[in-house]
Structure formats: C-alpha cells, structure tokens
Amino acid sequence: MNYKCDIYAYEHVDGYFIIHVASNRIVEDLPPFPTPLMEFKDFKIMYDIWNDASSKTTHKEIGLPYDGETFTCDTLEELREMFMELREMGYIFPDSALELIDDEIKERDVESKD
Structure with missing residues (x-):
C-alpha cells in the first residue's frame, strides 16, 4: 500500500503468526512504487523518483x-x-488481508476433511 498500511503480518517458520503495528504514518502520498517486472532502465527511473519523494x-x-x-x-x-480489533481501533490495512486469512482458514478446513 506504499506506506499507507499500519500492519505488517506474517507466518513465522514455527507456525504461529506475528503482527507488527506501525507507530507512525507518512503524511504525503508517494508516487507508485515500481514493479520489478518492468525493464531495468524504467524501474531505475521510477525507483529514483520514488526514493527521492520518500x-x-x-x-x-x-x-x-x-x-x-x-x-x-x-x-x-x-x-x-486481532486484525478486526486493530481495524476497530482505527489502524489501516487492506480488506484483502482479511480475505487472505479467510481463504487460508477455508483451505485448512477443506484439507482437514480429506
């Protein structure tokens, strides 16, 4: 979300989940971060613009x-x-994060029935 998300979460190698909550937000909007799939020359130009702005x-x-x-x-x-509690408090993260968790729960439940 180009520094507009307050949450960084991941699954630890030992199988539990970690959530880091930001302590601050960037006020300004940044230019889009370049995609690594573009030509290197274009990536470098866009990255330099993004890096200067950031x-x-x-x-x-x-x-x-x-x-x-x-x-x-x-x-x-x-x-x-925990994500829902954080959202209710006012922390920002995309709906897709919740959708991903829901998908993982469904997939786990289907696999456990097999």
Whole structure:
C-alpha cells in the first residue's frame, strides 16, 4: 500500500503468526512504487523518483493504543480476531488481508476433511 498500511503480518517458520503495528504514518502520498517486472532502465527511473519523494516525507504519530506493538497469534482465527480489533481501533490495512486469512482458514478446513 506504499506506506499507507499500519500492519505488517506474517507466518513465522514455527507456525504461529506475528503482527507488527506501525507507530507512525507518512503524511504525503508517494508516487507508485515500481514493479520489478518492468525493464531495468524504467524501474531505475521510477525507483529514483520514488526514493527521492520518500526521503522527503513527513511522519506523523498514529496516536492509537497499539502503536509500535508486536503481537503473536497461535491460530488463523486469533490472527483474524486481532486484525478486526486493530481495524476497530482505527489502524489501516487492506480488506484483502482479511480475505487472505479467510481463504487460508477455508483451505485448512477443506484439507482437514480429506
């Protein structure tokens, strides 16, 4: 989301999930980050533009209770529940993050029936 997302989450190699919550947001909109699938010359030009803009940004504290916190969740359900709690507090992340968790839950449930 080009620095407009407050959450960074991933599955740890040991099978649990980690959520890092941002402590601040970039105020300005950045130009689109270049895609690595483009020609290198075009990528380099776009990256230089993006990098220059990002080096001049203003950061503003989010000001919500979990700013800068890290959470661990043992299950996908706990992960989804924590995402919902963070969203209700006002943290920003794309709907696709919840959709991905829901898809993973469905896939796990289908596999467990086999």
